[in-house]
Amino acid sequence: MSDFTKAAPALSPDLQARSGIGSIGGAPSTSAPATTFSAEPNQASAPEASTERASRFVRACLRQPVDRTPVWFLRQAGRYMAEYQAVRKHHSLLEICKQPALAAEVTITAAEKLGVDAAIIFADLLLPFECMGLPFEFLAGEGPVVHAPVRSREAVDALRTDRAAELGYVAEAIEKVAAHFQHRTHDDTTDALGIIGFIGAPFTLASYMIEGHGSRQYIHTKTMMYRDPAAWQLLLEKLVVVLVQYARQQVDAGADVLQIFDSWAGALSPADYREFVLPITTTLVREVQRMGVPVIYFGVDTATILPAMRETGADVLGLDWRISLAKAWHELDYRCAVQGNLDPITLFADPALIDRRVAAILAEADNRPGHIFNLGHGIVPGTPVEHVQHVVHTVRRLSQRPQA
Numbered sequence: 001m002s003d004f005t006k007a008a009p010a011l012s013p014d015l016q017a018r019s020g021i022g023s024i025g026g027a028p029s030t031s032a033p034a035t036t037f038s039a040e041p042n043q044a045s046a047p048e049a050s051t052e053r054a055s056r057f058v059r060a061c062l063r064q065p066v067d068r069t070p071v072w073f074l075r076q077a078g079r080y081m082a083e084y085q086a087v088r089k090h091h092s093l094l095e096i097c098k099q100p101a102l103a104a105e106v107t108i109t110a111a112e113k114l115g116v117d118a119a120i121i122f123a124d125l126l127l128p129f130e131c132m133g134l135p136f137e138f139l140a141g142e143g144p145v146v147h148a149p150v151r152s153r154e155a156v157d158a159l160r161t162d163r164a165a166e167l168g169y170v171a172e173a174i175e176k177v178a179a180h181f182q183h184r185t186h187d188d189t190t191d192a193l194g195i196i197g198f199i200g201a202p203f204t205l206a207s208y209m210i211e212g213h214g215s216r217q218y219i220h221t222k223t224m225m226y227r228d229p230a231a232w233q234l235l236l237e238k239l240v241v242v243l244v245q246y247a248r249q250q251v252d253a254g255a256d257v258l259q260i261f262d263s264w265a266g267a268l269s270p271a272d273y274r275e276f277v278l279p280i281t282t283t284l285v286r287e288v289q290r291m292g293v294p295v296i297y298f299g300v301d302t303a304t305i306l307p308a309m310r311e312t313g314a315d316v317l318g319l320d321w322r323i324s325l326a327k328a329w330h331e332l333d334y335r336c337a338v339q340g341n342l343d344p345i346t347l348f349a350d351p352a353l354i355d356r357r358v359a360a361i362l363a364e365a366d367n368r369p370g371h372i373f374n375l376g377h378g379i380v381p382g383t384p385v386e387h388v389q390h391v392v393h394t395v396r397r398l399s400q401r402p403q404a
Helices: 013-019 056-061 082-088 093-096 101-116 154-160 164-181 200-209 219-227 231-251 270-289 304-312 324-332 343-349 349-363 385-399
Strands: 116-118 137-139 141-145 194-200 258-262 295-299 317-320 338-341 371-375
Touching: 056 194, 056 258, 056 371, 082 093, 082 324, 093 101, 093 164, 093 304, 101 164, 101 385, 116 338, 141 154, 154 385, 164 194, 164 231, 194 200, 194 231, 200 219, 200 231, 200 258, 200 270, 219 270, 219 349, 231 258, 231 270, 258 270, 270 295, 270 304, 295 304, 304 317, 304 324, 324 338, 324 349, 338 343, 338 349, 343 385, 349 371, 371 385
Parallel strands: 116 194, 194 258, 258 295, 295 317, 317 338, 338 371
Antiparallel strands: 137 141
16 A cells, blocks of 8 residues: 555544544544445545536636636735725735724725635735644734744743634634625636635644744744754644634535635755645645545645645645646646646736746636636735736636537
8 A cells, every 4th residue: 555545644542532633544523424435546636516506616626527627816806906905905914804894895895806716815825823822923014023933842832722613703704705706606607716725734833833933944943843843843743733723614605616725835854744744734735635625735835845745635736836737737647637837926027928838828728627826826916906817717718628
């Protein structure tokens, strides 16, 4: 049996008992019915229930035929958009995240203005930190900062796992977005809009907790991994306990796809990823899939670890622009869907060049079921909105095909 087809490891019994997370391959989770995964070798996928909305986006996540390639963008609601800037004049980023009406407003506005196939809820990766007893703040020019980094077993022990309900404001925002789009369809078809919830991956969130801010070397993170593996494992387990509860809230609220952001996984060697990150990430992916939704797993600069990332069983892998989509998909044996992978800075080019780059990516996908067009990272401030809209129209125009 390959490593990929083995059951994901269970969490420690104490954390399982407190979280309701079942042992994968053993007793079912009490927070969701047990799910039968695809019998196809080397690929676990989201269950049949995921197709209830039957959106183009969800079908592509499950590698089912679609009439055209679905498209959405990382950070599609952000500072490049005037409507978002107007909201930010009166509210901080965290205020927007914590006020469901505001989070829903910026989510809906971006999706409708761009004409994309999916709306991703406006939130921040680090929101679970507060309910775990680890405050953070955003500092101008620095991004998120944790003033009391978690760098000892004692600090890990102090983290809470029983307050995930405090994140309910994100679920409330998703409910508002789902209600808004419930009876609305795209301009080009009668297709429903996909609704994406998201969480951070254990490694990336642990790195923020340990480093206290962005990093290039990840010295403190890797030191804990190497020198105190028990504390490292406990930290990841505690994160997964909270993340599974958080994901459940989002799915119950109406998210029909869940994206896991492992933004910093590219800092790891393939060996370190496999030893210290792959097992717990697989547990998280499988637990979310048990909720009945496909999982997108995305990282940056991850070309060297893509085969290992596939072993999590995620339905979709996000690709950045540093690797050819055709090459990456081939290396993945076409056993999962792929998302990507236009360089975000291409959006500053003239429309003719944008068209060529979009056409090249679509050609690499070759109409194979399971491609979702996106950027290789988030839209950056200053990006012309009309160029983002142009990409949407170009993808629609170039990827139309008969429904199989």
